[in-house]
Amino acid sequence: MMIKLRRQSSLLLFLLGVCSLAPRLARGENWPQWRGPKGDGISQETDLPVTWSKTEKVAWRLPLPGPAGSTPVIWNDRIFLTSAGPAGDLLLLGVGTDGRELWKAKVTGGDRAVRGDEGNSASPSPATDGEHVWAFFANGVLACYDFNGHEVWKQNLQDRFGKFNIAFGLTSTPVLDGDRLYLQLLHSGASQVIALDKTTGQQIWKHDRKTDARAECEHSYASPTLYRDGQREFLLTHGCDYIIAHSLQDGHELWRCGGLNPKNSYNETLRFVASPVAAPGLIVVPSAKDGPVLGLSPDAKGDITTSSEGHVWTRSRNTPDVPSPLVVDGLVYLCRENGVLMCLDAETGKQYYQERAFSDRYRASPVYGDGKIYLTARGGVVTVVQAGKDFEILSSNDMQEPTSSSPAIAGGRIYLRTFEALYAIEK
Secondary structure, three states: OHHHHHHHHHHHHHHHHHHHHHHHHHHOOOEOEOOOOOOOOEOOOOOOOOOOOOOOOEEEEEEOOOOOOOOOEEEOOEEEEEEEOHHHOEEEEEEEOOOOEEEEEEEEOOOOOEOOOOEOOOOOOOEEOOOEEEEEOOOOEEEEEEOOOOEEEEEEHHHHHOOOOOOOOOOOOOEEEOOEEEEEEEEOOEEEEEEEEOOOOOEEEEEEOOOOOOHHHHOEOOOOEEEEOOOOEEEEEEEOOEEEEEOOOOOOEEEEEOOOOOHHHOOOOOOEOOOOEEEOOEEEEOOOOOOOEEEEOOOOOEEOOOOOOOEEEEEOOOOOOOOOOEEEOOEEEEEOOOOEEEEEEOOOOOEEEEEEOOOOOOOOOOEEEOOEEEEEOOOOEEEEEEOOOOOOEEEEEEOOOOOOOOOEEEOOEEEEEOOOEEEEEEO
16 A cells, blocks of 8 residues: 555656646747847747846856857757857857757858957847747858758859848848748949848849938948738838838838938938837837937838828937837837947837846847846846836846857746857746
């Protein structure tokens, strides 16, 4: 009788152990590309960590072969990230959510560091659909791999669409949507928007994007953005003085808005790095170098640069220069490059606060999860701010390693990629 009870007790403990693991597997939301499931920096995960350190609440730390500014992407038990490597190699890594490196592929070579420690050719983030992963590098190489690290196809976009003429490398991240990859190639050599078949890399359409930008303003480091609300859907490209909406069917222009680099005070060194963000009924458009921020309507038509049509609100200055905006629960969050966080009303543009989170350079974009905003500073400090109209810092967590990557959230964890390692942080 005692033996039977012990067996039943052991079985019960085993089942309880399995059940304790099940919630993470069941609830785990994927983070399939830069800025998350919907490309807006928002996670639906709950019960996320608020306080941690370089050693506390760290499920694991995986040293990486080199630095990069790209964000890791996660699908179920797999993590993918790009990295610089030795001898100028540019790599794609497959990692398990247990922290083990599963494979490492050299996709191309010719890495180039830019502006000292500001970036390199592994700055664009990968994307995955659960079966394959796509990686793009600043030298123009775009490749598709399966989950086991086998190359499916690879091509150099400079060979297909012309040599890139851009100061710091073409670091725009492609957008994966359905069976297509959307890219913006905006530089002094060309201004093109392209849709490729994700399974073959073949061109579906190419649109030549018209602009009157000049000098360095022809260069864009921003990434394309999708707008979709159930009634309308289109692609947004950002650069060369304009934000432009494009048809997903053939890329033709639906509407455009300039005024982001005013002609009466034209700055020939202005270039867009921060990408726009789309929320239902609103597109928040940053510019650069303390320029304007626009709140635009998805109902815009034609050129609305000098029109009030299509403009929900306008802020004449205080744009983020590198971090992209965040829109959550009717509030717009702008993290400026000096660590100042601004909160605006999404409907009116009214400012609720402007407060400094942490004094440092900011290159990562803010992300939201579990009622909190996560802000990552260049030196490795992650500040957690309570979402809402009142500014409240919940914690300041120092990873003590430089980083320019945006956090990724999946399976109850926050994944942080520094220049030295990949961290899994869990509560």
